[in-house]
Amino acid sequence: MSTPTAMPPACTFEHCVSWALEPAERQEAWREIAHRWVDFQPAPEVALRAELTILSHGGCMLGATRSSAYEMRTGSRRAQRDDMVVLTLLQAGVLRSRTFACNGPGSLSLCAPREAGIYHWGQDARQVFLVLPREEVRAALGHEPATRLLTARCALAPSLCSQMGHAALLLRQGLLDAAEGAQLLEATRALALLLLRHLGRQGQGDGLPDAHESLRAGRHAAALRFMEQHAHRPELDVAAIARGAGCSRTRLYEAFAARGQTVMGALRDMRLQRAQGLLAQGLRLNVGALAWRCGFADASGFSKLFRARFGLSPTEWHARAHALALP
Structure with a gap:
């Protein structure tokens, strides 16, 4: 039983x-x-x-x-x-x-x-x-x-x-x-x-973080800052992010892998989070313009990624977010 x-x-x-x-x-x-x-x-x-x-x-x-x-x-x-x-x-x-x-x-x-x-x-x-x-x-x-x-x-x-x-x-x-x-x-x-x-x-382990972990953490933080500044650029790629973080692509991959992430996966999620916030903020909706503003060159692909991430299409999310807007 x-x-x-x-x-x-x-x-x-x-x-x-x-x-x-x-x-x-x-x-x-x-x-x-x-x-x-x-x-x-x-x-x-x-x-x-x-x-x-x-x-x-x-x-x-x-x-x-x-x-x-x-x-x-x-x-x-x-x-x-x-x-x-x-x-x-x-x-x-x-x-x-x-x-x-x-x-x-x-x-x-x-x-x-x-x-x-x-x-x-x-x-x-x-x-x-x-x-x-x-x-x-x-x-x-x-x-x-x-x-x-x-x-x-x-x-x-x-x-x-x-x-x-x-x-x-x-x-x-x-x-x-x-x-x-x-x-x-x-x-x-x-x-x-x-x-x-x-x-x-993070960084604690059994004692103080070692030099490699500190370097990875610094590269990861630098890459995220660069990505936040340039996420609106559809052409942004791993090579550009590595240059912005001041390291090689190999070291960049290592820094994100240490946190269970991929570089482009983190960038994609950052862009989707930005799109979600803009949908909640804006009264008008143009999916194509929103996709481009958040770094997605293809509106259809953006909509599919948004639904996979949040369970709703951009149009559905926008409608729900504003259904009970302030009078």
Whole structure:
């Protein structure tokens, strides 16, 4: 007789919109709804318009939000708890901070609210976030968590970005029941902790990383930076990336193979993540122009790769992403 599979505990579901609040009370009320542990200040020249959808259970929370421009400060006197860490995927708009400089759609970051920081979210920013207990994150990393950008640091980052992107769609559709919500939250949490454990192990081994590993890591990071700057060029190839990273093609292949990646596979995934972010950000859709803008010379091939990666065609993803756009 088989034992039934244990189901994750049910989650609570919340959906809030700022335009349901009285204009005179909107800012302070939204501060209590969405920014209880940080200082929050909407851009003075823009009326606050925001939407927040959250699944939560225990110390974990999965949410999707979109908002007009605002500033957020962490590590201030207002913060009354330091027992959480936030993983954030920016889906649309721009995020500027002293830590991250300027990041656009597709960037994945880890934020420790106990650290002092200033973050400027651009107009119509859209993000999905995962809140985890700090002790859980510390155990996964093997050290205290610190605010950092994760997009180009770990081979599992694209998988977590994809999972969080799909989660945001499901949250915004609002069609999950309590059990499905619990499964979604647990699956996202498990993948995030796997990424953090992998990140914590990188370069550690049984002691300090050796010279070869350090060189591979440097080449990998340099190649990713070059690829991010030139991903829009359809003709970009391994030879050009190797020159941009300052190494031979053989050394470049080794640097990516050490992380279970291929060079062109990483470039393709970077381009698809960029296309996904632009689809969420733009109101109009021209698949051919989008493909070219993201470095794909063939629109049909781009559409096939996008569906294989995200489970939807670019047209379907665009329609779903904007089905519940801000009024």
